[in-house]
Amino acid sequence: MNGIYDVIIVGGGPAGLTAAVYTSREMLNTLLLEKDICGGLPASTNLIENYPGFSEGMNGKELVNRFKKQAERFGTKISEFSEVKKVEVSGEKIKVQTGKEVYFSYSLIVASGSIPKKVGVRGEEEFKGRGVSYCATCDGPFYRGKDVAVIGCGNSGLQEGEALLKYVKSITFVEFLPFMNAEKILQERLKKSEKTNFLLNHKLLSINGEETVNSITVEDRTSGESKEIKVSGVFVYVGFLPNSKFLEGLVDTDKSGYIKTDEDMKTRTDGIYAVGDVRSKKVRQITVACGEATVAAISVREYLNKIKR
DSSP states (O other): OOOEESEEEEOOSHHHHHHHHHHHHTTOOEEEEESSSTTTGGGGOSOBOSSTTOTTOBOHHHHHHHHHHHHHHTTOEEEESOOEEEEEEETTEEEEEESSOEEEESOEEEOOOEEEOOOOOBTTTTTBTTTEESOHHHHGGGGTTOEEEEEOOSHHHHHHHHHHTTTOSEEEEEESSSSOOSOHHHHHHHHHOTTEEEEETEEEEEEEESSSEEEEEEEETTTOOEEEEEOSEEEEOSOEEEOOGGGTTTSOBOTTSOBOOOTTOBOSSTTEEEOGGGBOOSOOOHHHHHHHHHHHHHHHHHHHHHHHO
C-alpha cells in the first residue's frame, strides 16, 4: 500500500499527461501509471503537423516528452512499466492494482488509449518482428532501399508511410475500401511520390516468407483476382482496440469496447473518468484528447471538493 492519492491517472499519452498537468497544478496528490514508457501512440509518430503552436510540425516523441516534463514540474508522480491489471471500488476509495503494487485513490482518470488492431491473416503472427511491424517510425530504418507494403490508408497508414519514404525503395499501399479515409493533404503528398503505389478495394490475403517476409498476397475485391507482391516488410495500420478490459463491470462501453462517459468525462461509476482514445466518440486526435483531459481534471477537482466537504 502506497497511501491514498487524490487522483490516479492510467496512461501516459497526451490525455493522461494533460490531466496530470491540471490536477497537479490544483495541488492534488497525483500518481500517473503507464504500462510502458510515457508517450502513447503519438510517440511513435515521426511528424505531427496538426497540433497548434508548432508551425513546422513536431516529432511525436519530443512533443509528448514536453508534456511529461510539464506534468513532473508541477509534482506529478510518474510510474512507468506499471500496467494496471484490476480496479475495484469500495465506498469513496478506488483500489488500483498493477502487477507488483496496490494503490488507493479517491478518483481515477482513465487515459489508457488503444492498441493497434491486427489484420488476422496467415503470416502476421509468424513474421511479427521479422518483417511485420506496427510502427514505421520505430522500424523504418531497417528497410532502407527495400520494397515494403503498408496495410491501411487512414491517417495512421499515410502518416507512417510518409515517414518510410526517406528509407525505402517503394511502398505499396493496400486499402480494403474503394477510397482512402486519410486527410486530403496526406493523400496528395503520398500520391505525388514516385515511390508509392495504391491498391484500393483490395484485401490482404496472406503475408509470405521463410525466415523473414518476402511477399504479400492480395485480392482485388471487384474482380476477385489475386496476385503476389514482392516486399521485405509489411506495416499494419487497420485500426485500434481500446485498452479498457481492466475496468470490466465498472464502466459502460460501446460495442467496440470504448468507454462511454457524459460531457464531464464521468463514467457510470462515481469518481471514475475516461478521456482520450479509450473513450467512445467520433474523433480521435491529440487536441481532442487534451481537451477531454482538461474537462476531466476540472470534474475531478469538483468531485473531490464534494466528497471531502
